Amino acid sequence: MKTIPHLIVFLLGASVILGGCQRMQPIYSVKGHAIPAAAQKRPLADIERAIFDAATARGWNVDRVRPGLMQATQKWRDHSATVNIVYSNESFSIDHVGSSNLKEQGEQIHRAYNKNVHALEDEIEKRLYRVGY
Numbered sequence: 088m089k090t091i092p093h094l095i096v097f098l099l100g101a102s103v104i105l106g107g108c109q110r111m112q113p114i115y116s117v118k119g120h121a122i123p124a125a126a127q128k129r130p131l132a133d134i135e136r137a138i139f140d141a142a143t144a145r146g147w148n149v150d151r152v153r154p155g156l157m158q159a160t161q162k163w164r165d166h167s168a169t170v171n172i173v174y175s176n177e178s179f180s181i182d183h184v185g186s187s188n189l190k191e192q193g194e195q196i197h198r199a200y201n202k203n204v205h206a207l208e209d210e211i212e213k214r215l216y217r218v219g220y
Contacts, residue, residue, distance in 0.1 A: 114194055115201040117181035117208050125219025127176045131155070137218045138174055141210040145203070158184065161203055168200050170207075181208060 126134060131154060138157065142149045147159040149172075157172045169184040181204055189197040 111195045112198045114183050114196045119178045126215045137214040141214040
């Protein structure tokens with residue numbers, strides 16, 4: 088009788104571990120990430136510079152499309168990802184544009200894409216905090 092609860096615990100643990108190894112994930116987008124209050128008072132050019140510097144520090148090639156919009160592409164090995172970074176004095180967003188060799192299927196993509204977008208978001212946030220002080 089004691090083996091059944093142990094088997095259930097084992098199967099639940101195994102499913103959690105295997106689920107964490109999933110290569111495909113929903114595409115991560117950053118929507119309306121707030122700009123730190125102190126940085127909101129700075130000129131838009133300062134915010135643009137902080138975002139540009141953050142992206143290039145993380146290995147993204149950045150093109151300024153117009154004020155408030157940049158397009159960034161990151162290439163590694165035979166993979167690439169392109170995002171739009173929309174920004175204002177109040178917030179920024181990172182939207183998926185396209186990818187190559189990241190197994191993109193509908194709203195699913197390889198976890199490496201999400202990891203890189205999370206790292207970009209974190210770096211932008213750090214640099215925007217510095218802009219305000």
